Amino acid sequence: MSNRYRELSVELGERSYPIFIGEGLLGTQDLSAFVSGAQVMIVTNETVAPLYLERAKASFPGKRVDTVVLPDGERFKDWQTLNSIFDGLLEHRHTRKTLLVALGGGVVGDMAGFAAACYQRGVPFIQIPTTLLSQVDSSVGGKTGINHPLGKNMVGAFHQPQAVLIDTASLQTLPAREVSAGLAEVIKYGLIRDQGFLGWLEEHMDALVSLDPEALAEAIFRSCACKAEIVALDEREGGLRAILNLGHTFGHAIETYAGYGNWLHGEAVGTGMLMAAELSALEGMISRDDCDRINRLILRAGLPDKPPVAMTADDFMGLMAVDKKNVDGLLRLVLLRSVGDAVVTAEASPENLALTFARFCSST
Template sequence: MITLDLCLPDTRYPIHIGHGLLDRTELLLPHLAQPSVAIVTNTTVAPLYLTRLEKNLNAAGVRTISVVLPDGEEHKTWESLNLIFDALLANRAERKTTLIALGGGVIGDMTGFAAACYQRGAPFIQIPTTLLSQVDSSVGGKTAINHPLGKNMIGAFYQPKAVIADMALLDTLPDRELSAGLAEVIKYGLLGDADFLTWLEQNMAKLRARAPEALAYAVKRSCEMKADIVGQDEKEQGVRALLNLGHTFGHAIEAGLGYGAWLHGEAVAAGMVLAADLSREQGWLTADDVARTVRLIEAAGLPAKAPNLGVDAWVSHMSHDKKVESGRLRFVLLHSLGQAVIADDVPKAKLDAVLQGEHIQAC
């Protein structure tokens, strides 16, 4: 097991990475304010792991409440969030009842948001079950639900007490979901670590084959980079915005097609290609750099071409992006492969060229 610490001005917490951690109840117990928890999961994960986690906690003297939500990005809504509150109130959960997110990014985001709101703040723990959530969404305290006009627009910064990333849980992950997680792994190489990017190119076949050592290194390096960036900028006032590489375009894809049509990682992958192409338009990347980005994304089993939403729809959806300031679109672009920057001075003609270019597919 590897343990990383995420250190913030007001708190710090461990990120445990290893195999068989779901059965390591001793990793959970120190973070419980009282011996009662509410486990939030979904209809896909519950049959696989819920009973096991409940039994482990019950054997340690911990009372458990379980909330099973419908699965899918399209259910990341007020209605699903209220199901969590309904269960907490019906079972008389207290402020010190710890919420445990057992699932992927949707479950982690909603559980964290529910914890931030319930009785004005209850503790929570992340047990991510997908690669995407292990390398990205479970770390850093971003919690939210979606709105029809924009993804993750309603939420709070609220840090977990611990993150427990059990690599063994990836064994049941569908191949499509594994590839979606690899999009966020690739993101870290593109935005801040050229050596890691090269490593990914050399090891992508191993990652898709779920080679344990390769997956463990990818999760560790991704979490290291995210912990370092979040430690510098918890509330996304500066450098943390770089973690949104590909997300301005990606969130527009998700909203434009309808949440759940593309997986988040698939939308981010196509979004990163558009970001690379816009960086080329800016004169920062070469055509070979963009082609290299496309090859790596396709090698991960991800789409490199975004759907044709139409320029007006693209701009409309992107105008709801959280990086918009004073009405101006801001993009995370690449000065080079491995060096991301924030750009708020992109000429409309260059953006239009990218949104009409070869990396947009006909619908």
């Protein structure tokens, strides 16, 4: 590894791993040291492959590098597509010593990571996230999985990568809509744990939206540092880690309602965070001004602030009841005790939840 990057560590004992963040890392770093055998399998998708696959292959000199190119999109985050990774591994006779590489966004990362968790009962893998959302969120922390027709991420594993390589240059090819989706998760870190970062984001949101490299690098570093800290404290989501789900229970309902892939995950989370903020205000935890402040930042990030127009309170309730954040029938939600301090609670009143839906849903 050269020295033109910043490095973080996710501290998980023998499962600890580094996160490298820098401009132009992909293709200029030798990653062979992470491969214990002779084989590497790069998993990517048809959008990312033409842009970055050759550079990724060049990162493993002296190794036999095979590739699986998946179709692009959340709707392919299913068993059938996952199985095409196993097909590729078995057709090319990859052994337990192989290394998988996830080159792409969150869907590629979740699927390649889950394939690594399951192939021959577990092989190592590296995350090379190429979208803002995956760089600041899904590539760090070891959550992997696929969707089920009855719910998102219902089938999966905790499987930590050997390393995360974040090349900030890859964001320059990212569609604006996906930049916004990633910024939703960036804003989340400020809301749940870092009021100072939220202030920094309010100062630099325009720079971020216009892809200013230095602003992006700083936002990614601070986001990953926050996530790494939370994951180190609670790897398997026994408690604290659940605050990372701010806006996600509402958001998953939106994604499922809209059909996977029609709303981007970050877009749904952005609106979901506004609904969580509204409920927090109704519960008397944050002020109306706090809500307005969050709403402004979400809009400046280019994110929607309302669920799909036809979606009703009943739609939300039906879809949220099966969400896996539930434990024995209690609807657990992440709310804001104050801006910069999240809490997981099953205590929100049904009346305030109904009022939240009433304020966000145009239809009844």
